[in-house]
Amino acid sequence: MPNGASFFQDVLLSLEKANVHLKLPPAIYERLRTPRRSLTVSVPIQMDDGSVRFFTGYRVQYDFARGPAKGGVRYHPAVSLDEITALAALMTWKCAVVDIPFGGAKGGVACDPTRMSRSEKQRLTRRYTYEIGVIIGPESDIPAPDVYTDEQTMAWMMDTYSMMKGYSVPSIVTGKPVCIGGSLGRTRATSEGLVITTLEALKHLGLKLPDLRVTVLGFGKVGYHAAKILYDMGAKIIGLGDSRGAIYDARGLNVDAATDHKKKSGELKGFKNAESMTIDELLTIESDVLVPAALEGQINRNNVNGIKTKIIAEGANNPVTNEADEVLKDKGIFMLPGVLANAGGVVVSYFEWVQDLQRYFWNETEINDRLRTIMSRSFKEVLAIASEKKIDMRTAAMVLGVKRVSEAVMVRGLYP
Numbered sequence: 001m002p003n004g005a006s007f008f009q010d011v012l013l014s015l016e017k018a019n020v021h022l023k024l025p026p027a028i029y030e031r032l033r034t035p036r037r038s039l040t041v042s043v044p045i046q047m048d049d050g051s052v053r054f055f056t057g058y059r060v061q062y063d064f065a066r067g068p069a070k071g072g073v074r075y076h077p078a079v080s081l082d083e084i085t086a087l088a089a090l091m092t093w094k095c096a097v098v099d100i101p102f103g104g105a106k107g108g109v110a111c112d113p114t115r116m117s118r119s120e121k122q123r124l125t126r127r128y129t130y131e132i133g134v135i136i137g138p139e140s141d142i143p144a145p146d147v148y149t150d151e152q153t154m155a156w157m158m159d160t161y162s163m164m165k166g167y168s169v170p171s172i173v174t175g176k177p178v179c180i181g182g183s184l185g186r187t188r189a190t191s192e193g194l195v196i197t198t199l200e201a202l203k204h205l206g207l208k209l210p211d212l213r214v215t216v217l218g219f220g221k222v223g224y225h226a227a228k229i230l231y232d233m234g235a236k237i238i239g240l241g242d243s244r245g246a247i248y249d250a251r252g253l254n255v256d257a258a259t260d261h262k263k264k265s266g267e268l269k270g271f272k273n274a275e276s277m278t279i280d281e282l283l284t285i286e287s288d289v290l291v292p293a294a295l296e297g298q299i300n301r302n303n304v305n306g307i308k309t310k311i312i313a314e315g316a317n318n319p320v321t322n323e324a325d326e327v328l329k330d331k332g333i334f335m336l337p338g339v340l341a342n343a344g345g346v347v348v349s350y351f352e353w354v355q356d357l358q359r360y361f362w363n364e365t366e367i368n369d370r371l372r373t374i375m376s377r378s379f380k381e382v383l384a385i386a387s388e389k390k391i392d393m394r395t396a397a398m399v400l401g402v403k404r405v406s407e408a409v410m411v412r413g414l415y416p
Contacts (some may be wrong), residue, residue, distance in 0.1 A: 005321075007086040007296055013322045015089075018398035021389055027414075035085050037061040041131035043109055045123040055124065057109040059132040061141055062088035063292050064103030065408035068139055070095060070104035070346060072146030072175075073153070075124075079108035083296070090317050091346070095403035096340040098378045100350045107132060110214070111147045125153050129160040136161070138171035144349050145175040145373075147220070147295070155180060171356035174349035183352035184364040186345075189371065190315070191225030193344015195233075196375040197336050198289060198313045204383065205310065205334060206399050207288065215239035215280060215287040215309070217246070218294030219268060222315040222342065224259065226291050231255040235289075239282045240268055243294070246282040247274040282306050293321035299324045307331070314338035329392050337394040339401055340382055345373050 005013075012033055019029055043055040058081055061069040071091040084106045092104025107126055111371060113121055145154055153178035161172045170181030185192070186307060202209060210401040212235040216227045219242040231237050236252035244267040247253065253274060261271045269276040283290075283299070284306035292298045293315030299307065304324035312328065314320065320328065320335075328335060348371055355361045363371075386396035 006082045007318070008089070010297075011086045011089050011318065014394065014398050015402060017290045017395050018235050018402045021391065021395070021399050022403055022406065023409075024406050028409055031409055032063070032402065032406060035060050035062045035088060036064065037135065038081065038085065039135055040081060041128070043124060043128045043131060045120065045127050047120055048117050049313050051346075052124070055109050055128075056112045057128045057131060058084040059107040059135060059141070060084045060088040060105060061135065062104045062106075063223060063405060063409075064105075064140075065094045065405060065412055066096060066104065068137075069100035069105035069141040070102035070144070070349065071107065071141075072144045072148050073107040073109075073128075073157075074147035075109050075111050075121075075149055075153075076147050077112045078109060078295075079110040081303055084108050086296075087317055090339060092183075092405060093398060094343050095209070095346060096401035096404040097339050097382065098343045098347055098374055099404065100108060100374075102142075102346070102350065106146075107143055108146070122156055125149075125156040126160045129157045131163065132350060133161060133164055136172065138353070142171070142353055143173050144345070144348070147219075150221075151175060151177045151182065154182075171353055174352040175345075176352075181352075181356045183348055183355055183361070183367060185367040185371070186348050186352055187221075188225045188344050189348035190222045190345035191229055192311055192333075192368065192371060193347060193375045194222070194226050194271045194291070194336075194341050195229045196344070196372055197312065197341045197379045198230075200376055200379040200383075201311050201313070201336055202333055204400040207234055207310070210234045211236050212289060213238050213287045214289045214291065215241075215282060215285060216291045216293060216315075217241040217282070217298060217319075218292065218316060219262065220293070220381075221347075221396060223291065223293035226313075226315055227255050227295060238287060239285055241279045241282050241294075242268050245269040246277050246279050247271045248282055248285055249274045262402070280306070289313060291315050294319065297321055299328075301327075304328065307333070309333060313373050315342050317342070325392075325394060335393045337397045340378055340393070340397045343378070344371055347371055359374065 087106035095102040154173040176182040288309040290309040296318040298319040304327045
């Protein structure tokens with residue numbers, strides 16, 4: 001992490017802040033600081049040139065007191081056990097904040113998928129699935145897509161697990177194609193949830209959507225769809241950023257045209273009629289809503305002082321470090337923490353899992369209505385805690401999530 005602490009240490013600090021208000025029994029607090037199960041695996045695959053390379057993969061099940069573990073799988077060079085453990089902890093609190101019956105997990109492989117062919121990624125996925133197959137399952141741990149993984153990755157995972165079992169098991173993963181048991185509405189679910197909570201925040205703060213100035217950092221699955229949804233609703237998307245840089249136009253960017261430019265050139269920079277700049281430069285641009293939707297630690301002590309916005313809606317997991325969070329609180333910026341704002345993905349993943357188990361599928365209107373109900377309710381529950389205890393929204397969300405998990409741990413007791 002940019003502030004010098006490990007990612008997991010940063011997450012534990014948020015737990016510590018929540019416990020100031022919860023005052024959990026020492027044994028329960030210690031239980032919640034410790035992952036239940038961590039698996040590290042070797043993932044050997046044959047590359048297209050005939051050589052064999054060995055990659056390291058992880059699956060961490062942080063807690064499953066409230067139900068089966070749930071969490072994505074990411075492919076990225078920076079994947080480490082510390083990162084996966086932190087993300088699994090965040091999934092635990094996230095599922096509890098929106099009150100769905102899952103615990104938290106996360107997985108990943110340390111690799112660079114941008115330098116791998118489709119066939120190499122398929123072999124990597126199948127071998128990784130086989131290696132973690134000893135701990136995943138529809139009733140124990142259900143993977144989903146994350147950074148540099150997608151519907152196709154989940155299709156390979158489902159097929160591999162099904163081959164191991166000898167029959168089709170669609171409920172082993174979520175975020176898969178609709179033709180093999182995926183859910184309608186899943187592709188945009190994280191972004192839809194983020195927009196729902198942002199609209200609730202606007203209502204709370206007395207702000208209006210038309211001409212709302214929005215900056216989105218990260219133009220992958222979450223960032224793109226968030227920008228597109230808000231753009232189509234009438235918001236003014238003044239800034240967009242990806243891993244290679246950023247573009248800005250005070251009059252508002254055409255998100256569709258910017259997307260076409262990125263598809264052709266591989267980056268946002270160079271988009272006509274827009275000023276190209278760095279991500280840190282874009283952060284200094286005044287906006288109404290800032291959506292960090294890339295990786296963790298995106299906003300840190302090195303760039304936080306220049307931020308000028310009214311609302312930060314975290315599309316990524318922990319894109320704001322604890323250190324930067326304190327600065328943002330002093331600035332009076334309203335925070336929509338990731339454990340609330342980006343929970344739409346896991347909510348619809350829950351819907352997908354339920355549909356797969358029942359072999360009965362809902363239409364997209366039903367799914368979106370259910371998502372809206374859960375996200376709006378969860379925002380109001382977090383806001384009520386923040387108002388009652390006079391604390392910030394991140395701490396309030398952690399208080400809600402940790403309280404629900406701790407209640408499950410306490411009522412289940414210690415075995416044996």
